[in-house]
Structures are given as C-alpha cells and as structure tokens.
Amino acid sequence: MTALIDATGLEKIFRSRGRDVAAVADVSLSVGAGEALGIVGESGCGKTTTARMLLRLEDPTAGRIIFDGTDITTLRGAALLKFRAQAQLVFQNPFDALNPRFTIRRALAEPLNNFGVPVSEHAERIDAVLHRVRLTPPAAWLDRRPHELSGGQLQRVVLARALIPGPKLIVADEPVSMLDVSVRAGILNLLREARDALGLAAVYISHDLALIRYVCERTMVMYLGRVVEEGPTKELIAKPAHPYTRALVAAVPVPHVTQDRAQLPIRGSLSDAASVGGCAFRGRCPHAMKICTDQAPPLRSITPTRQVACHLEGAML
Amino acid sequence: MSMLSVRDLVVTYATRAGPVRAVDGVDLDIPAGSITGLVGESGCGKSTLGRALMGVLPEAGKIAGGQIVFEGADLVALSPTARRAIAWRRLSFIPQTAMNALDPVQRLRAQMLEVLVERGGLGKAEALARASELFHLVGLDPIRLSDYPHQFSGGMRQRASIALALALEPALVIADEPVTALDVIVQRQVLDVMRNLQARLGLAMILVTHDIAVVAYACDRVAVMYAGRIVEAGPVADVLENPLHPYTMGLTHAFPDLYGDDMTLVPIDGTPPSLLHPPAGCRFAARCPFVQPRCADEPPVMTGDHQAACWRVDEAAELRALAATPATWLPK
Known part of the structure; x- marks a missing residue:
C-alpha cells in the first residue's frame, strides 16, 4: 500500500x-x-x-x-x-x-x-x-x-x-x-x-x-x-516495549475496582528530562544503563510491525 | 458513623430566567476515614455540591434549603464567622486548578506560613518545620518551599495545594476535579499521594470528578449525580460492577476501556433536563431505555447501603443485561 x-x-x-x-x-x-x-x-x-x-x-x-x-x-x-x-x-x-x-x-x-x-x-x-x-x-x-x-x-x-x-x-x-x-x-x-x-x-x-x-x-x-x-x-x-510506554499504560485508570495499584515503573517528573546526548528518558527510566547516557537509541524494528527506541535488547517484550 | 450528613440540600443559582436548582434535594453520608467519589x-x-459543603459557592449561588451536619453542627445554620472557624481547620478544599489555591507572587513558604501561623496559631519556627513536613508528606522536596508557583510543574503545584489543604490537619478534605488538568502519569502520582495521605492520616475525602475510572482507582464509595440529584450511591465495587440505575449502566458502556473486547461504544442519547423547570418524576426518564409510565410522575426514592433512585431497581439484573446491548440505547 x-x-x-x-x-x-x-x-x-x-x-x-x-x-x-x-x-x-x-x-x-x-x-x-x-x-x-x-x-x-x-x-x-x-x-x-x-x-x-x-x-x-x-x-x-x-x-x-x-x-x-x-x-x-x-x-x-x-x-x-x-x-x-x-x-x-x-x-x-x-x-x-x-x-x-x-x-x-x-x-x-x-x-x-x-x-x-x-x-x-x-x-x-x-x-x-x-x-x-x-x-x-x-x-x-x-x-x-x-x-x-x-x-x-x-x-x-x-x-x-x-x-x-x-x-x-x-x-x-x-x-x-x-x-x-x-x-x-x-x-x-x-x-x-x-x-x-x-x-x-x-x-x-x-x-x-x-x-x-x-x-x-x-x-x-x-x-x-x-x-x-x-x-x-x-x-x-x-506488551509495551519501551519503558516509557509501560509507565504510560500502567498509569491509565480503568473503570474497574480490580486494577493494578502498584507503583508506576517511572521515576521523577518531566522536568527530570535528561540533558543533551543519550536517551531523553534515561533520567526517569528504571532500566537505565551506561549506554543510555552515551548514545541516543535509534528507532529500530523489533517485529515486522513494531519499532522501539530503546537500548534494552527486546527485554520488555 | 457519618462525619458529614447532608439532608435534602437545595442550592440555587440566580439567573435572569429565575432560580436554577443546581442541587435539588441531595442526601449524602460521608463515613469517617474513607474516600467518596462524587x-x-x-x-x-x-461541583456545586462540593462548593456548598465547603461554603465557597460563587456569588449567584445560595443554599436554599436543607442541612449539612458536620461533626454535629449544621453548617447551614451557622453564622459566617462560626462557619469560617470550621472551614479550613476541620474542613478543607483542593480546587481544580492549583493556581486558584496558590498565590502567584508569593513563595510557597510564605503561603504555607500564612495558613499555619495566621489560621493555625503556630509559632514561626514550628510553622516552618511543619511546612517542611507537609512538603515531604506530598512528595515535594522541602527545599522547593523557596520557589514561586510558576517554577513548579502542574503536578507539583497540585501537590503543593494538597499540602496547603492538609496544613491544619482537617478531618474532611473536599477535592474538586483535583487531577483533571494533569497528564495521566502525573494524575496517577497525585492520586497515589491522596490515597496514601488519606490512609495515613485517617482523613475523610470527597473527590469530585467526571471520570469513573478515577473513582474506580481511588475511592471506597461513590455517589452518582444526575441533573441535581444523586441517582445511585454505594460501595464502589457494587456500584461499578453491578449498577442499579440505568444512567450508571449507560455510563459504564459509554467510554472506551484500555482492555476488553472490541465492543461498540454506546452513547446515551439526549441531554439532561433544564434545571430551571425540572421534570416532576425521575430526571433521567426522558433518556432512559427502561422508562415506565410512573417514572414521569413520581420521583423514585433511595433506600439501603447500595441504593439507586429508580422504580425498577428490583429488576436491575435483567436491565443490566439489556443495557449491555447497544440496540437498547438507540434513539426511538
């Protein structure tokens, strides 16, 4: 198409x-x-x-x-x-x-x-x-x-x-x-x-x-x-692949009393945005590694229909 | 034991066309140590109900009847001076936009001190210590007390206004759409702060919101309002999982869920009635797929712990099954 x-x-x-x-x-x-x-x-x-x-x-x-x-x-x-x-x-x-x-x-x-x-x-x-x-x-x-x-x-x-x-x-x-x-x-x-x-x-x-x-x-x-x-x-x-998507999905309230109330897998706030270079999410990411400071992760394909910009080796899937 | 009992409360707004009965005969009981969603x-x-409870109605609004009994005293009958002594000390308010609670030209420290010293009668050193403690309690670094509100993000401002509302250790906090203007992650964080504080301090809280999902997440009890009246009330699990009122049934099918089947959403056809000349009977009758002749004439009454203002409450289980079918809600 x-x-x-x-x-x-x-x-x-x-x-x-x-x-x-x-x-x-x-x-x-x-x-x-x-x-x-x-x-x-x-x-x-x-x-x-x-x-x-x-x-x-x-x-x-x-x-x-x-x-x-x-x-x-x-x-x-x-x-x-x-x-x-x-x-x-x-x-x-x-x-x-x-x-x-x-x-x-x-x-x-x-x-x-x-x-x-x-x-x-x-x-x-x-x-x-x-x-x-x-x-x-x-x-x-x-x-x-x-x-x-x-x-x-x-x-x-x-x-x-x-x-x-x-x-x-x-x-x-x-x-x-x-x-x-x-x-x-x-x-x-x-x-x-x-x-x-x-x-x-x-x-x-x-x-x-x-x-x-x-x-x-x-x-x-x-x-x-x-x-x-x-x-x-x-x-x-x-199955969110990016740690940020995971936090976003977990934060959405659903209209049922049985829902996950565990602490969100995210730290800090938007104002903790990482400075130049590396991954912009690293300051809030529970999985941040050394490479995240050194290199911005490129958007890469993890399945034929999905792309993610994260250094984690498909670990979230 | 209810710490707050509202009986037959009527709040009107003066308009050119006559008084609008924005709250029209509301009964509500708030148990101590729980969060009730409105x-x-x-x-x-x-919101009018929340503001009437707090005594902060806009100028055109007035309490035209009924009682608000809080810790044994009828707030409606109290003099403004006696009312003010209770307001903010035993009863406090978190407005929708934190900017309405915070003074943009004063540092947070000065605003906290104003409440703690002038209203709370604390000494300055004591007040400073308490301000730090309150900031800590809502998850803000006490160092930020030297900041102005504009240096805060939306979520931080809402936390600061929660800290202000808790300053004098109130027994009941009324929060009017406290998370509506916030992004979903911040919304969740602020709700968690409120839930934790409520549990730790044993407060009672009224959370006014349009969002059933927020109620499901944060509240113990819920009262559903429609056209100036409470149409269903009870424990959250009962009301949301087994609604008794057709309006509540309709709402639960009207918005998308993050999970679940690919069902077609069903809007509730029509609009609420004018509160200038409300109908004599059930106010939802004109939009209700299960309407019967008596609904138009007689307003249904509520009884019991999980209660609904509907004449067909005994048939609720069958109606729920019907309400889950989109065709039920198609305009006739």
Whole structure:
C-alpha cells in the first residue's frame, strides 16, 4: 500500500529565551487511505506540533512531507490552498471553534467558499454532510446558532466542517476531550464510520490511550519530541516495549475496582528530562544503563510491525 | 458513623430566567476515614455540591434549603464567622486548578506560613518545620518551599495545594476535579499521594470528578449525580460492577476501556433536563431505555447501603443485561 501521507525526519525547533528548543526531532510517519494512526504522549511531547506540521499549519525546520505523491513541505499560495482542502483539522474545543453569530448553514458554507466550491453545490453538500454526522433532518439544524446546540451536537458540526471540503486526510487533536462521557461515544463512532465510508486517512492525537485504542489500529508514542515506540495499538498496550510506554499504560485508570495499584515503573517528573546526548528518558527510566547516557537509541524494528527506541535488547517484550 | 450528613440540600443559582436548582434535594453520608467519589457529567451539580459543603459557592449561588451536619453542627445554620472557624481547620478544599489555591507572587513558604501561623496559631519556627513536613508528606522536596508557583510543574503545584489543604490537619478534605488538568502519569502520582495521605492520616475525602475510572482507582464509595440529584450511591465495587440505575449502566458502556473486547461504544442519547423547570418524576426518564409510565410522575426514592433512585431497581439484573446491548440505547 502506498501511503497517502508520508513524513520523513520532521523537526521543529522553536527559539525560546535565546535558546533553541527542539519540540519535535526526527519524527517519521506514514498513514495510508482508510488507516488511522494515533499519536499519544504527555503535554509537551510534541504530538500537537507534529500534527500541525502534517497539516502545514506549522512549517517544519527540517524533514519532508509527501502527500498523495506531492512534496508539500514548502507549498505556497494556490497549491497550499488546494492541499488544505484535502487535509483537514478537527478542532478540539467545539465551544469556541464556531463563530457564535453564524448559523450552522453559514458555518458549513464558509469552508466551501474558502475552497472555491461553486455556490450552486453548497446546499447539496451541506445536506449530505449533516446526514453524515447524524444531524437530521438537516433542515431542522441549518438555521440554528451554536448556543442552541449541546456540546455533542456542536462537535458534530465541527466534524462536518472538517469533512465538507472532501478531505483525504483528517487530523483530530483530542477530538472528544471537552465532551461529557455519555456523548463521547457518539463522536468516536462517527469518526470511525466517516473513515470507513470515505476511506479517509486519519491521525488522532490524544493523551488517552483507551480512546486511541478505540479509533486507531496503529499508535506512535512520543516522549520529549521523539518517537519512542510505534506499533499495532493492541499489541503496544498488551506488551509495551519501551519503558516509557509501560509507565504510560500502567498509569491509565480503568473503570474497574480490580486494577493494578502498584507503583508506576517511572521515576521523577518531566522536568527530570535528561540533558543533551543519550536517551531523553534515561533520567526517569528504571532500566537505565551506561549506554543510555552515551548514545541516543535509534528507532529500530523489533517485529515486522513494531519499532522501539530503546537500548534494552527486546527485554520488555 | 457519618462525619458529614447532608439532608435534602437545595442550592440555587440566580439567573435572569429565575432560580436554577443546581442541587435539588441531595442526601449524602460521608463515613469517617474513607474516600467518596462524587461523579457525574457537566452541569449535574457535583461541583456545586462540593462548593456548598465547603461554603465557597460563587456569588449567584445560595443554599436554599436543607442541612449539612458536620461533626454535629449544621453548617447551614451557622453564622459566617462560626462557619469560617470550621472551614479550613476541620474542613478543607483542593480546587481544580492549583493556581486558584496558590498565590502567584508569593513563595510557597510564605503561603504555607500564612495558613499555619495566621489560621493555625503556630509559632514561626514550628510553622516552618511543619511546612517542611507537609512538603515531604506530598512528595515535594522541602527545599522547593523557596520557589514561586510558576517554577513548579502542574503536578507539583497540585501537590503543593494538597499540602496547603492538609496544613491544619482537617478531618474532611473536599477535592474538586483535583487531577483533571494533569497528564495521566502525573494524575496517577497525585492520586497515589491522596490515597496514601488519606490512609495515613485517617482523613475523610470527597473527590469530585467526571471520570469513573478515577473513582474506580481511588475511592471506597461513590455517589452518582444526575441533573441535581444523586441517582445511585454505594460501595464502589457494587456500584461499578453491578449498577442499579440505568444512567450508571449507560455510563459504564459509554467510554472506551484500555482492555476488553472490541465492543461498540454506546452513547446515551439526549441531554439532561433544564434545571430551571425540572421534570416532576425521575430526571433521567426522558433518556432512559427502561422508562415506565410512573417514572414521569413520581420521583423514585433511595433506600439501603447500595441504593439507586429508580422504580425498577428490583429488576436491575435483567436491565443490566439489556443495557449491555447497544440496540437498547438507540434513539426511538
């Protein structure tokens, strides 16, 4: 399968207080049509910056992004606009993603105008997309404004706005974190349906591994700007290979009283990040060895579908 | 023996459209030396209830009826001065964002001393020693007492606000979404700090949260709130593993699990009722797949240790089986 989006060696360096800080370093990923990739990690791990680079909302300081056979790393002007129609972001917070004064009709027509879709096609496309997100009958929703909608309904509109230009790729950053538990399932199910029905490639960013497991077959774990592990989501949860993934999986609370309350296999906090050189996780790793200080572990394959950046000789598997 | 007994508590918010009954007839008993989770979705009244217990309601809110009996005294009937003497000393509060508890322009040491000296009546040397001890207790290096809050990470700030809340050795601590804003590893570490302290100091704790998994991890008992009322309460294991109320049943199928089968998640269709004009009967009736005619007219009552406000509580086992089928929850 050829990937719809293929990013190699992505890097983003921000200048902060006169120093260069690498928010993302050497991240490579590819996602095929109809496939969903999850990116998990804690705040500051670079997952959001990575997603923004994939959408060209942030310019990478190094690396290359091929989308549908075209190098989009430095696209500008009309070509960039054409790319934007095909790669859409689903906003995280439905309560401030929509203009409160716009009706739903206008909120959905706006992206069509931006991408030059003829006005004669608008009504039909808006109708179709509202069916897709189950706001039916569409006529009942078109003239409402955001304050008349619940959080779950607003998020459906936000999703409709992302789908209406007819993208091939959608990127969603914490797509349900602002919603109540009882309505999250509805949005997650819609994301799965839309991907299956439209053959979309999807990238989901979340700190919630359980959510990622529900919508993504494949997951990438990031720590301090780097990929530490990648593989099929279920395998990665059942048998995490990287010590950081292991701590992350162990930390997720589950809704059952019988759960492991043993101390997490991790030390210190994010502020104990190791300085330059070596593995960035070594300061918190219960298995740190001498080599971890001397050499940064490269991402290497441990099975045909799994990669890990750790010096331990597959010991975690 | 309950250290805190809430009876028929009503809290209203004044709005232009009239009073909103955010908490509407809540009964709750908090046993000494345990952690009780208060769980529900946005707008269910859980935070309002927590704030009413602590006496820190926002300006538009007021207690419109009922009792809050804490260590023998009805807090609702006390004068503000008498109330303040109890608040923070016997009863204390951990807010959602630690920044709300911490003063950004004062070093942590000064903030700890303020509480310990001015409210607690300790001498300065004694207070300093106690501040170090408290920092140690929550897993912070006492050397960091000289830091300002902005020099702390989110998890460290939450630990510092726990240390502040524990400063005067309260009997009951109310924590409002204490780990919601934290990353999962830090969240787990802060929950562990709270659990350990609770066990070591024999505190009672109320943990207000939207997250059932957090309740399952950290609490002994749980009260589930819906639309201003408690709809189910009991020991955590009973409530989560064998829910009696259809709302609780629905919640347990509504979000993804880290393990388990590839089941399709089922949302609970609809939205909670307006608390400006709440329905006469069961407040979940409009969204309940098991609704019966009497549910619309008569509010169900709760009895027993594991209890639920549902007319069909005797059929709970059959309803649970039905609730596990996605088709049950499809909109009709």
